[in-house]
Amino acid sequence: MKLCDRVFGSPVGAKMLMALTGLMLTGFVLAHLSGNLLLYAGQEKFNAYAHGLQSLGLLLWLARGGLLTAFVLHLYLAIKLTIENKAARPVPYAHEATIQASLASRHMVHTGLLMFAFIVYHLAHFTFRVTSPEIEALTPGDAYAVVVLGFSNPVVSGFYILAMAALATHLRHGVSSAFQSFGLYHGNLNVVTDKLGPIVAGIVFVGFSSIPVSVLLGCIK
Amino acid sequence: MDVTLHVWRQKNAKAKGAMEVIEGKDISEHSSFLEMLDTVNETLLSKGQEPIAFDHDCREGICGACSLVINGEPHGPEYGTTTCQLHMRSFKNGQHIFIEPWRAKAFPVIRDLVVDREAFDRIQQAGGFVSVNVGSPQDANCLPIAKQDADKAFDAAVCIGCGACVAACKNASPMLFVAAKVSQLALLPQGQPERESRVLAMVDQMKKEGFGNCSNQYECEAACPKEISVEHIARMNREYLRASFLEEAPKAGHGGD
Structure with missing residues (x-):
C-alpha cells in the first residue's frame, strides 16, 4: 500500500509513472506505424495484416487493455500534475523569460490536448467509421479503401498531418525525458537518450505523414 | 549610467503588490546589482520614500541570501553567478530592468523583493x-x-x-x-x-x-x-x-x- 502511495502520490513516483506510460504509448505508436507502412505493399497485403490483427482474439484484447490503462494513467497524471504546477505559482512573472527549456518541453500540455482531440476523431474515423456515409458504406474488411477514401479529403489529411506534428513534438521531449525520470543519467548514455527523442519524433512524423501525402499525390490509390 | 527599474513593491505579506517604475540615476557600471539598489535606496530615502526591501548578506556569492528575478532570470543574465556577483556592466545605459521576487506559492512574499x-x-x-x-x-x-x-x-x-x-x-x-x-x-x-x-x-x-x-x-x-x-x-x-x-x-x- 505504501508503495502505491509513493508511486501515485509523490512527485518522483508520478514522474516515473508518467515516463513509463509514455514509453508504453510510444511503443504502441511505433508498432502502429510499422503496420501502417504496409499500405505501400498494396491493398491485399494491408487488408490481410488488418484481418490478422482482428483475429488475434484474446491477445488483441489484452493489448487493448494495456494500452487503455497506460493512456488513462498518462492522461490522469497529466491533468493532476498540471493543476498542481499551476497552483504552485499563483502570481506569474511580469517579465517571463526562458533560459534553456525547449519549445517542445514547454508545450507538452498543448500538444497533448491536440492529440487527445485527434485520437477521438481518429477512432470515430477509422475504427468506428462513423464520420461520413461514404465510409460507413464501405465493405467492413476493406481497411485499405477506408484509408484511401479518408485521406482523399485534403482537410482530413491536413488535420492528420497537424496532429502528427503535435505527436512528434510531444515525443521529442517525452522520449528523452523519460530516461531522466527513471534516473538513467550518465555521460555515455545521454549521448543516446538525448538523440532518441528527436529521432523517434522524426520517424513518427515522416512515417505517418507520408501516408496522407501519398494518397493525395495518387501514389496510394 | 542610467537605468529604469520596474520593481515589485508590496508592503507586507497580506498587502496586494504591484510593479512600480523607479529611475536609477548616475549608477556606476562597476557597481554590483545590489550596490545599484543601495544607491537607488539612498535616493528614495533622501526623498522621504520607502526604500526597496531585498535580501542580502555576504555579498560574495556563498551565503544564498540574495535572490531577485532580473528580466525573468533568477540572479540575472550572467551564468553561474548570484545577484551580488552581477555587475551593472552587464546592462546597457537606459535599459529597462524588471526586478521581481522568487515566485512560488511555497515562497510567500514578506515585503517587496523579500520572500519567506x-x-x-x-x-x-x-x-x-x-x-x-x-x-x-x-x-x-x-x-x-x-x-x-x-x-x-x-x-x-x-x-x-x-x-x-x-x-x-x-x-x-x-x-x-x-x-x-x-x-x-x-x-x-x-x-x-x-x-x-x-x-x-x-x-x-x-x-x-x-x-x-x-x-x-x-x-x-x-x-x-x-x-x-x-x-x-x-x-x-x-x-x-x-x-x-x-x-x-x-x-x-x-x-x-
Missing part, C-alpha cells in the same frame, strides 16, 4: 542531515572515500539553498535543491545509515510545502548560481525508487517508523 524561504529549511530538517554520536571525533582517515565520489558529493554540496531553481522552474519545483541535498549525502559513507529514510522524508516534505512537479525542462540547472547539474535529480529519482522498495524492511539498528 523557510520551506527549504523544513525540507532540510526532514532529512538533510546525518546523525552523529557525541564523543571525540574519529580519525578522518578511518573513512576512505573514493576521489570520484568525493568530487560528485562536493558538486552537490555547493548548493547554497538560494531557491533560484524554484524561481526558474516553469512549475516552481524545488527538485534541484532537494536532489542536491539527497545526492550529497547518498554519495558519502556518513550518509548511508539514513539513506532511505532521508530521500523519502525530504520528498514528502517537498510535496507538503506546495511546490510544483519536475518536468525535466532543466531551467533550474541553467539558473543555478552554483551550476549544479540535473544529474543529481536523476540520482535522487534512483534513490527514491530504491528507498520505496526498501523502506518496509528497516535495517538492523534502525527502528524505522
Whole structure:
C-alpha cells in the first residue's frame, strides 16, 4: 500500500509513472506505424495484416487493455500534475523569460490536448467509421479503401498531418525525458537518450505523414 | 549610467503588490546589482520614500541570501553567478530592468523583493542531515572515500539553498535543491545509515510545502548560481525508487517508523 502511495502520490513516483506510460504509448505508436507502412505493399497485403490483427482474439484484447490503462494513467497524471504546477505559482512573472527549456518541453500540455482531440476523431474515423456515409458504406474488411477514401479529403489529411506534428513534438521531449525520470543519467548514455527523442519524433512524423501525402499525390490509390 | 527599474513593491505579506517604475540615476557600471539598489535606496530615502526591501548578506556569492528575478532570470543574465556577483556592466545605459521576487506559492512574499524561504529549511530538517554520536571525533582517515565520489558529493554540496531553481522552474519545483541535498549525502559513507529514510522524508516534505512537479525542462540547472547539474535529480529519482522498495524492511539498528 505504501508503495502505491509513493508511486501515485509523490512527485518522483508520478514522474516515473508518467515516463513509463509514455514509453508504453510510444511503443504502441511505433508498432502502429510499422503496420501502417504496409499500405505501400498494396491493398491485399494491408487488408490481410488488418484481418490478422482482428483475429488475434484474446491477445488483441489484452493489448487493448494495456494500452487503455497506460493512456488513462498518462492522461490522469497529466491533468493532476498540471493543476498542481499551476497552483504552485499563483502570481506569474511580469517579465517571463526562458533560459534553456525547449519549445517542445514547454508545450507538452498543448500538444497533448491536440492529440487527445485527434485520437477521438481518429477512432470515430477509422475504427468506428462513423464520420461520413461514404465510409460507413464501405465493405467492413476493406481497411485499405477506408484509408484511401479518408485521406482523399485534403482537410482530413491536413488535420492528420497537424496532429502528427503535435505527436512528434510531444515525443521529442517525452522520449528523452523519460530516461531522466527513471534516473538513467550518465555521460555515455545521454549521448543516446538525448538523440532518441528527436529521432523517434522524426520517424513518427515522416512515417505517418507520408501516408496522407501519398494518397493525395495518387501514389496510394 | 542610467537605468529604469520596474520593481515589485508590496508592503507586507497580506498587502496586494504591484510593479512600480523607479529611475536609477548616475549608477556606476562597476557597481554590483545590489550596490545599484543601495544607491537607488539612498535616493528614495533622501526623498522621504520607502526604500526597496531585498535580501542580502555576504555579498560574495556563498551565503544564498540574495535572490531577485532580473528580466525573468533568477540572479540575472550572467551564468553561474548570484545577484551580488552581477555587475551593472552587464546592462546597457537606459535599459529597462524588471526586478521581481522568487515566485512560488511555497515562497510567500514578506515585503517587496523579500520572500519567506523557510520551506527549504523544513525540507532540510526532514532529512538533510546525518546523525552523529557525541564523543571525540574519529580519525578522518578511518573513512576512505573514493576521489570520484568525493568530487560528485562536493558538486552537490555547493548548493547554497538560494531557491533560484524554484524561481526558474516553469512549475516552481524545488527538485534541484532537494536532489542536491539527497545526492550529497547518498554519495558519502556518513550518509548511508539514513539513506532511505532521508530521500523519502525530504520528498514528502517537498510535496507538503506546495511546490510544483519536475518536468525535466532543466531551467533550474541553467539558473543555478552554483551550476549544479540535473544529474543529481536523476540520482535522487534512483534513490527514491530504491528507498520505496526498501523502506518496509528497516535495517538492523534502525527502528524505522
